[in-house]
Amino acid sequence: MHSSVGHSLILALPLVVIAAFFILSMLERRKLGSLAPVSFWRRNGIAISSYLVIAVGLWTVIMIVLPQLYMVDLSLRPKLTPAQTGGPRDVYTLENYHYFLYGSTTSSANWNTTHIKAFFLTIGASVLVTILNFVLCYPLAFYMAQVTTRARVRIFMLLLITPYWVNEVLRAFAFRVLLGSQGVINTLLLKTGVIDQPIDFLGLDVGLYAGLAYAYLLMMMFSLYNAIESLDRNQIEAARDLGAPWWYIHWSVVMPHAKPGIASGATLVFMLNAGALAAPLVLGGPRTLWFTPIVYDRFYQAFNWQQGAAYAFILLLACIVFVLLVLRLFRVGLGEIAR
Amino acid sequence: MTAPLTAAITLDHVSIRFGDFLAVDDASLQIAPGEFFSFLGPSGCGKTTLLRTISGFIEPTQGRVLLDGRDMQGIGPNKRPTALIFQNLALFPMMSVADNIAYGLRVRGLSRRARNARVDELLDLIALPDQGGKRVDELSGGQKQRVAIARALAVEPKVLLLDEPLSALDLKLRQHMRNELRAIQRRVGITFIYITHDQGEALTMSDRIAVMNRGVIEQVGDGRSIYEAPCTAFVASFVGENNAFIGKVMASDDGIAVVETPIGLLKGRNARGLIKGSEAVLFIRPDVLQPNPPSEHQWIGGRVSEMAYEGSLTHVAFNAGDTGQKITMTLGRTDAAAVPAIGAEAVIGYPVEDALVLPRESFGRD
Numbered sequence: 001m002h003s004s005v006g007h008s009l010i011l012a013l014p015l016v017v018i019a020a021f022f023i024l025s026m027l028e029r030r031k032l033g034s035l036a037p038v039s040f041w042r043r044n045g046i047a048i049s050s051y052l053v054i055a056v057g058l059w060t061v062i063m064i065v066l067p068q069l070y071m072v073d074l075s076l077r078p079k080l081t082p083a084q085t086g087g088p089r090d091v092y093t094l095e096n097y098h099y100f101l102y103g104s105t106t107s108s109a110n111w112n113t114t115h116i117k118a119f120f121l122t123i124g125a126s127v128l129v130t131i132l133n134f135v136l137c138y139p140l141a142f143y144m145a146q147v148t149t150r151a152r153v154r155i156f157m158l159l160l161i162t163p164y165w166v167n168e169v170l171r172a173f174a175f176r177v178l179l180g181s182q183g184v185i186n187t188l189l190l191k192t193g194v195i196d197q198p199i200d201f202l203g204l205d206v207g208l209y210a211g212l213a214y215a216y217l218l219m220m221m222f223s224l225y226n227a228i229e230s231l232d233r234n235q236i237e238a239a240r241d242l243g244a245p246w247w248y249i250h251w252s253v254v255m256p257h258a259k260p261g262i263a264s265g266a267t268l269v270f271m272l273n274a275g276a277l278a279a280p281l282v283l284g285g286p287r288t289l290w291f292t293p294i295v296y297d298r299f300y301q302a303f304n305w306q307q308g309a310a311y312a313f314i315l316l317l318a319c320i321v322f323v324l325l326v327l328r329l330f331r332v333g334l335g336e337i338a339r
Numbered sequence: 340m341t342a343p344l345t346a347a348i349t350l351d352h353v354s355i356r357f358g359d360f361l362a363v364d365d366a367s368l369q370i371a372p373g374e375f376f377s378f379l380g381p382s383g384c385g386k387t388t389l390l391r392t393i394s395g396f397i398e399p400t401q402g403r404v405l406l407d408g409r410d411m412q413g414i415g416p417n418k419r420p421t422a423l424i425f426q427n428l429a430l431f432p433m434m435s436v437a438d439n440i441a442y443g444l445r446v447r448g449l450s451r452r453a454r455n456a457r458v459d460e461l462l463d464l465i466a467l468p469d470q471g472g473k474r475v476d477e478l479s480g481g482q483k484q485r486v487a488i489a490r491a492l493a494v495e496p497k498v499l500l501l502d503e504p505l506s507a508l509d510l511k512l513r514q515h516m517r518n519e520l521r522a523i524q525r526r527v528g529i530t531f532i533y534i535t536h537d538q539g540e541a542l543t544m545s546d547r548i549a550v551m552n553r554g555v556i557e558q559v560g561d562g563r564s565i566y567e568a569p570c571t572a573f574v575a576s577f578v579g580e581n582n583a584f585i586g587k588v589m590a591s592d593d594g595i596a597v598v599e600t601p602i603g604l605l606k607g608r609n610a611r612g613l614i615k616g617s618e619a620v621l622f623i624r625p626d627v628l629q630p631n632p633p634s635e636h637q638w639i640g641g642r643v644s645e646m647a648y649e650g651s652l653t654h655v656a657f658n659a660g661d662t663g664q665k666i667t668m669t670l671g672r673t674d675a676a677a678v679p680a681i682g683a684e685a686v687i688g689y690p691v692e693d694a695l696v697l698p699r700e701s702f703g704r705d
Binding site: 252 | 394395396415416417418421422423425426427429430431433442443446447490491494
């Protein structure tokens with residue numbers, strides 16, 4: 001297929017989807033006849049209705065749908081010189097995805113181990129950081145939501161939020177200063193004689209994991225807090241009264257109740273981690289190649305936007321599939337997450 | 340104080356303080372095994388606090404709680420032989436009915452087979468056989484109620500504690516559940532401790548009742564003695580309808596006191612032996628008053644102000660003398676027929692020994 005078809009397809013697709021929804025709603029109203037609820041337009045008036053439809057429509061189409069569709073389109077094109085654009089070589093191709101797997105646009109002889117390894121490292125490490133975040137946040141969220149007083153909760157919230165006024169890049173470099181071989185911690189340990197050689201925290205990726213865990217901690221924190229806060233304290237007491245030890249109360253009552261919150265927190269943290277750029281760039285050890293810097297390099301070092309788009313899509317798709325699988329595993333519906 | 344072996348629960352001078360607030364003040368009583376015992380009082384009187392202390396969620400500031408003669412100090416709610424039914428029931432919504440009932444058994448490490456057998460037994464007891472697979476939110480209010488009871492009974496507690504469990508139900512169901520609760524208690528034969536602010540519930544279900552006010556147990560006794568022979572002004576006014584007249588004892592002779600009230604001198608039984616000059620409240624139940632009283636009765640003059648016909652009973656409001664203080668009476672059909680029309684002057688009266696003179700204490704001061 002010649003690639004000039006693509007752009008018209010990108011523009012037509014959202015319109016077709018919108019039209020389809022519109023027709024569906026019309027059909028449903030017709031089926032309901034006089035039972036149909038007051039229409040959206042009549043209920044809100046023409047002015048407000050138009051504003052809502054246009055604002056939401058433009059937001060969705062221009063900010064979300066079109067750029068993503070354009071990137072998909074881009075990822076399926078070969079890298080061409082301006083002269084070749086529109087020529088016979090300007091056709092849709094999977095060569096960018098092929099490159100991710102084999103390190104070449106044509107040959108399938110060798111696996112592209114560097115990139116594949118980085119990809120799985122990113123997924124695996126994101127899972128680890130998500131688990132770490134959960135372990136860190138759950139006790140605090142439970143304490144805030146069920147144990148302590150309202151006044152204390154406000155103080156905790158303030159203490160949790162204010163550090164995030166510091167921007168991500170500054171925070172990442174601050175971690176470098178803290179954990180570097182001449183950093184605060186090493187200096188302290190050396191001076192007190194606990195160690196005689198500085199520990200290479202950054203090389204061991206301690207800095208990277210700490211930075212990542214810290215960066216999206218609040219997402220986990222608030223999701224868990226909201227979920228646990230809505231639990232009726234009597235249920236905890238009832239379990240206790242029936243003889244349950246504390247850990248079993250958490251396992252059998254608190255966590256099942258908080259499952260949607262745990263799922264939404266974990267999903268957010270995982271997605272954000274897998275796509276994080278600043279922390280891996282600044283804090284990643286020399287032996288750790290994270291996937292996002294590779295994507296970044298495709299765009300700005302290799303100047304191959306087509307390949308960059310393909311890489312970014314591989315990451316996005318993998319994350320979505322992974323998250324859906326995990327949700328399935330824990331029997332959480334997508335709708336529950338949004339609660 | 341050593342508890343006799345027969346007491347299922349002994350409260351030994353229990354006081355509970357939250358900061359400056361004294362929630363329970365020196366409560367002492369014993370509850371026998373198999374007894375249906377109620378704590379009755381207005382909200383904030385300390386009855387729930389006392390219940391939570393018995394179940395182990397609160398440690399008493401002073402005094403001891405003994406279960407079966409064993410001091411419960413330092414023993415948490417998960418280790419006590421009590422089970423609590425919460426006001427909102429606190430069933431686990433993410434579990435099935437059977438899993439709810441089996442929760443305590445699971446905690447105790449019973450095998451699945453033993454659990455299932457016990458759950459079936461309990462579902463029969465609460466008359467919900469074969470409903471174990473349902474979700475909790477598929478049940479009606481009364482059914483949830485019964486599941487909560489089964490969940491608590493599953494762990495075979497020695498004492499079942501119930502914290503106003505019927506308050507969320509509608510009137511009809513509430514009355515039905517009273518009988519049901521009483522029947523379940525007879526069948527399982529363990530001690531029930533029931534918390535309520537509803538005197539009807541307390542009177543109909545309990546073997547004995549403790550009436551509480553402001554952290555103090557004012558009176559303990561069976562329903563009849565609480566209603567007919569209240570010891571304090573609070574009990575007299577809280578349990579059942581009562582006309583109260585605050586005044587001063589002017590004379591006391593042969594168990595009869597004369598009280599100077601805003602509507603004049605009234606006679607009544609001096610149950611607590613108040614001496615002349617004491618501040619007192621004279622109580623007259625609406626059902627001891629009658630129109631056209633014989634001469635040996637205490638007479639009160641005034642006007643009929645309202646009448647509400649309710650079939651077998653008629654409620655009459657009466658304004659005493661020229662003070663306008665309202666007196667209510669409940670009359671049977673014959674007496675009601677003798678009441679003059681609204682607005683007419685009339686004389687009502689009561690047998691002197693049916694009115695009760697009690698010390699005023701804090702009655703009517705706030």
